Amino acid sequence: MSYDLRTAPWIPWRRRQSGIVWGPISMLTDGLGGDDAVIATAAPRADFDGALQEFLVGVLTSAFSVADDDAWRELWDSPPSPEQVQRVLNALPAAFDLDAEIGPRFLQDFDPSALADQVVLPIDRLAIDSPGEQGVKFNKTLFVKAGRFEQLGRPAAAMALITMQTYAPAGGQGNRTSMRGGGPLTTLADPRQSTPLAHADEQ
Numbered sequence: 010m011s012y013d014l015r016t017a018p019w020i021p022w023r024r025r026q027s028g029i030v031w032g033p034i035s036m037l038t039d040g041l042g043g044d045d046a047v048i049a050t051a052a053p054r055a056d057f058d059g060a061l062q063e064f065l066v067g068v069l070t071s072a073f074s075v076a077d078d079d080a081w082r083e084l085w086d087s088p089p090s091p092e093q094v095q096r097v098l099n100a101l102p103a104a105f106d107l108d109a110e111i112g113p114r115f116l117q118d119f120d121p122s123a124l125a126d127q128v129v130l131p132i133d134r135l136a137i138d139s140p141g142e143q144g145v146k147f148n149k150t151l152f153v154k155a156g157r158f159e160q161l162g163r164p165a166a167a168m169a170l171i172t173m174q175t176y177a178p179a180g181g182q183g184n185r186t187s188m189r190g191g192g193p194l195t196t197l198a199d200p201r202q203s204t205p206l207a208h209a210d211e212q
Contacts (some may be wrong), residue, residue: 019164060172135169
């Protein structure tokens with residue numbers, strides 16, 4: 010069964026008035042400037058939310074492939090509609106299928122047969138703060154216990170995979186360290202200012 014993260018309604022968005030709604034990536038600019046615009050992501054965990062925002066920055070940067078600062082400013086001043094966002098997402102390679110029946114799955118091993126001799130772990134181990142095998146075996150965990158959840162829907166599974174691949178710490182739990190090293194620190198800057206940004210040649 011296909012579940013393409015470019016089109017599926019897998020992201021919890023917070024609207025200014027009507028609260029949390031689920032929708033695709035393209036909903037980011039829905040109602041922009043209106044009374045009920047999308048104003049934030051609303052993932053159920055803080056680590057999911059941070060990783061989801063970083064993922065969106067990366068995906069949309071790749072999708073729009075802005076050539077220079079002037080083009081970026083033009084895009085910022087006149088944001089694309091959800092339909093325009095969806096068009097550029099559709100043009101990306103088909104690498105975002107969570108449940109691909111043929112070919113690689115999103116942020117998962119290319120060849121599932123290579124995992125045939127691996128121990129199947131509980132789904133809650135996808136959470137980066139879950140205790141490792143030794144912690145569970147010797148009951149060394151105090152604040153975070155194993156077995157907090159036994160199943161995940163596709164949206165939460167996608168967010169968990171993104172978070173694990175982005176933030177996974179080194180050692181302890183038995184997971185591979187994230188693509189950016191163990192426990193990377195990220196700051197997301199809000200480019201909105203009270204006065205317009207000056208062009209480099211005006212400074």
